[in-house]
Amino acid sequence: VFMTTNDTEGDKRAVVADRYLPQFVTLNQQSTQYLLQAYKESSSTVGKPYAAIAILGGNIIDVARGGELQKNTMILIINGKIDYVGAIDRSLIPPASLVIDASNKFLIPGLWDMHAHVFHPSYLRKSLLSGVTTVRDMGNELDFLVQLKEMVGRKTIPTPNLYAAGLLDGRSSATLGNMPATNPAEIKANVKRYHEAGFTQIKVYSSVSKKNFDLIVAEAKRYEMQVVGHLPTGYTLGYFINNGLNSLSHVHYFMNNIKWSSGDLAAANKTLLDNMVAKHTYLDPTLNVYRLTGDKKTGLYFRLVKMFADYGIPIVAGTDNEGTVAEEIQSYVQLGLSPLEAIRSATIVPATLMGSAKDRGSIEKGKAGELLILEDNPLVDIGALNKIPTIVLGKFVIHK
Structure with a gap:
């Protein structure tokens, strides 16, 4: 009936048998009401x-x-x-x-946490107490997040501001979420649904095809929404950067797209870097994920983030629910960014990406x-x- 697990990237997954989806939707609605009421009372x-x-x-x-x-x-x-x-x-x-x-x-x-999954309202309180006043949710249950955003928007309790990227994915064994993007009708309907729910970005996940990515970008532009997210499996970065991906999550996606050099790494990757600058591509590296899980390539990820930052690629700090934003920022200083650059990655830079620099940051x-x-x-x-x-x-x- 129901199974939970972690995928190869460490993301939590819940799998529900198709015939039980209606009951799952009802259960999700009922649990959301309970969770939000409990959160309001405790906050x-x-x-x-x-x-x-x-x-x-x-x-x-x-x-x-x-x-x-x-x-x-x-x-x-x-x-x-x-x-x-x-x-x-x-x-x-x-x-x-x-x-x-x-x-x-x-x-x-x-501070801003630019990569979170608020699966439980208490995550917002935990974030606030660590200095985070704005959170971007990067993939969640639509009905739950809509109600959570409504509660946050009332500003009757102390809880961080909440922005949201609506998740879209293709069909595969690694599909995430229940908002598919496998044909034009689905893409048009689901981008519109996210827009009407107050989402400002669309997040593409790992099973989206090039063809459907192009359709997603076209639909998002109709509603003045940005497209952010993962590098879909089996593709190289250049196409997506050149065709509408405003921000890439997780620096490990660059590993197979980088020309490694013991010398000047930026010079070896000038074409990629110039494209990112020209397209105003942001990077949400999530270094906490690699550092706290003991990824053996963490040193290489640090080197990449330093290269991007030095070249002028805007960095935004996000945790992906691992550690705190303060720890993510400290990693940026550890790899060679100045404290000011690191603080900007969690304040004015994310505010600029989200089109909110006139209001906060x-x-x-x-x-x-x-x-x-x-x-x-x-x-x-x-x-x-x-x-x-x-x-x-x-x-x-x-x-x-």
Whole structure:
């Protein structure tokens, strides 16, 4: 009737016999209602809401402008949005505001996890407590995710913002999800369904053919949706990068597409790199997955990410549910990125990819009041992200 397992990439899979799918859909709907209600009740105690928040004396790391340090500042957050950033002026603070003393502390934007699978709502709470204020779900049950997005969008409880990529796959023994993309009718119907459900991206998985990939890209463009995801099995990267793949997940997909050289690796792969730059292709490398599972090729993956970053390929930090975003960022520093570059990969760069840089991703007037208050300067010691005493998520303040 039902089986769960892990595939060769470590992704969890659930297999349901076709004749039981209607019952599975009903069970999924009922369990979703229970899970969301339980999550709402337990999350109400995580952080308190305030109409006005004043943060005084903090040093802002400006990730949008070269990491400039704005010292001894005041930030006013009114109804969840940043209303003022500048010199301390107590006359601007509304009565009954929550005042936070951030003297000698360091402020960065809330982090993004650009590769998650929120199979259970509690994953959002775990992410929030690690400093993540925005999550991109990269493949899930449609009905569950729609209801979860609706709950998150109400902003009545402290929970990260939620973006979603709708999963499409072909037919094979490795097929994932129940939204197929095997013919034009399926592709048109399912891309439209994701669009109407508020998804902003389509994620292609491993069994999509070239022909159907082209149809997916064409349909996604109709709705101004991006196409992201895996390299389909049996193909090389060049075609997909040149024909509409906006962002690739998992750096291991490059292994069979790289011309390995003991010398200048970038020079040996100039054609590929130039194509990625020209097409504005982003990379979601998920280094945590390889590092934490003991993959023997992790050193090579680190070398590739360094090459891409040095060449100007935008990197976005994602965990694929392994470890934390802070750990992923620290891996980027370990392989040679600067702390600022690493922090940008989880703040302003993902906000730009998602078309949301005008709303979040940096600490600026008019943007969402989503930030972390750190004891130490992460530009000096990226390990400062391992200890986050205060998280501000709009009108909510979470003290750890």
